[in-house]
Amino acid sequence: MALAIVRTIADLRAAIRGFRGAGETVGLVPTMGALHQGHLALATAAKRSCKRVAATIFVNPTQFGANEDLAAYPRDEARDVAMLQAAGCDLVFAPGVGEIYPAGFATEVKVTGLTEHLCGIFRPGHFQGVATVVAKLLNQAQCDRAFFGEKDFQQLQVIRRMARDLDIPTEIVGVPTVREADGLAMSSRNRYLTPAERAIAGLLPRFLQQVATALSDGAPAAPRIDAAKRALSAAGFSKIDYVELCDEKSLQPIAVAGKGSRLFAAAYVGRTRLIDNWPVL
Ligand code: AMP
Numbered sequence: 001m002a003l004a005i006v007r008t009i010a011d012l013r014a015a016i017r018g019f020r021g022a023g024e025t026v027g028l029v030p031t032m033g034a035l036h037q038g039h040l041a042l043a044t045a046a047k048r049s050c051k052r053v054a055a056t057i058f059v060n061p062t063q064f065g066a067n068e069d070l071a072a073y074p075r076d077e078a079r080d081v082a083m084l085q086a087a088g089c090d091l092v093f094a095p096g097v098g099e100i101y102p103a104g105f106a107t108e109v110k111v112t113g114l115t116e117h118l119c120g121i122f123r124p125g126h127f128q129g130v131a132t133v134v135a136k137l138l139n140q141a142q143c144d145r146a147f148f149g150e151k152d153f154q155q156l157q158v159i160r161r162m163a164r165d166l167d168i169p170t171e172i173v174g175v176p177t178v179r180e181a182d183g184l185a186m187s188s189r190n191r192y193l194t195p196a197e198r199a200i201a202g203l204l205p206r207f208l209q210q211v212a213t214a215l216s217d218g219a220p221a222a223p224r225i226d227a228a229k230r231a232l233s234a235a236g237f238s239k240i241d242y243v244e245l246c247d248e249k250s251l252q253p254i255a256v257a258g259k260g261s262r263l264f265a266a267a268y269v270g271r272t273r274l275i276d277n278w279p280v281l
Pocket of ligand 1: 031033038041042147148149152175178185188
């Protein structure tokens with residue numbers, strides 16, 4: 001059976017009411033489309049734990065900065081829908097911008113503390129855009145569980161806190177990062193990379209893994225992180241936003257690795273910004 005595509009909040013709610021009325025659990029997989037195996041891992045995890053899975057495809061304008069790639073962001077709904085169907089999804093919510101942000105829209109969700117480091121420094125307003133749209137999607141769908149990737153680890157923690165603080169009764173589930181054969185975290189933006197840039201990009205997870213392994217001995221992190229930044233530059237990364245050791249719950253920087261430490265990085269290859277993270281202990 002072809003999966004249903006709905007474009008309005010009313011139709012989404014009617015479809016999910018139907019599932020829940022039949023006593024079925026429902027999982028939600030929010031995406032911006034341009035799907036790859038990382039997104040499908042979320043759908044697979046959702047299908048494993050919920051009877052029904054609804055995916056959303058919405059390129060959320062409010063999480064893009066003025067100089068970011070909103071206009072160029074890849075869009076291919078027919079391909080995305082076919083992939084979601086093959087992954088066992090039951091429903092796709094693909095609204096237009098006006099459905100999500102009608103005229104007069106005036107509310108923003110801001111999660112303080114977790115958003116002032118890492119990508120929060122380099123992408124002002126990004127996490128407000130994310131928290132606002134995800135709060136809306138969770139309220140619109142009213143699902144049992146919603147699935148997000150650890151690839152965007154800061155985003156996952158921001159969403160967890162937002163859902164807890166706003167008493168949204170949906171369980172937030174994190175799914176491990178899906179990687180290419182050389183370790184590069186899958187991302188819709190990887191398609192921007194030229195072959196030469198793609199070869200350089202694969203070095204980011206390798207450096208992170210090496211530094212994470214080295215840091216598990218409990219020595220101060222700063223010298224090794226500085227060395228890693230120099231190595232990334234020497235390898236061809238054009239700009240390094242950050243390489244930082246943080247506590248994975250608070251996302252605050254820490255000087256020496258301990259339980260729950262995680263290494264976070266954001267760096268450009270050419271004009272493409274890559275992010276990744278790696279657990280330390
Ligand atoms: P996006 O379409 O990039 O906004 O991502 C939608 C969801 O897919 C987010 O929860 C991401 O964290 C997740 N995701 C993206 N790439 C990966 C990946 N390589 N592995 C696991 N999850 C991912």
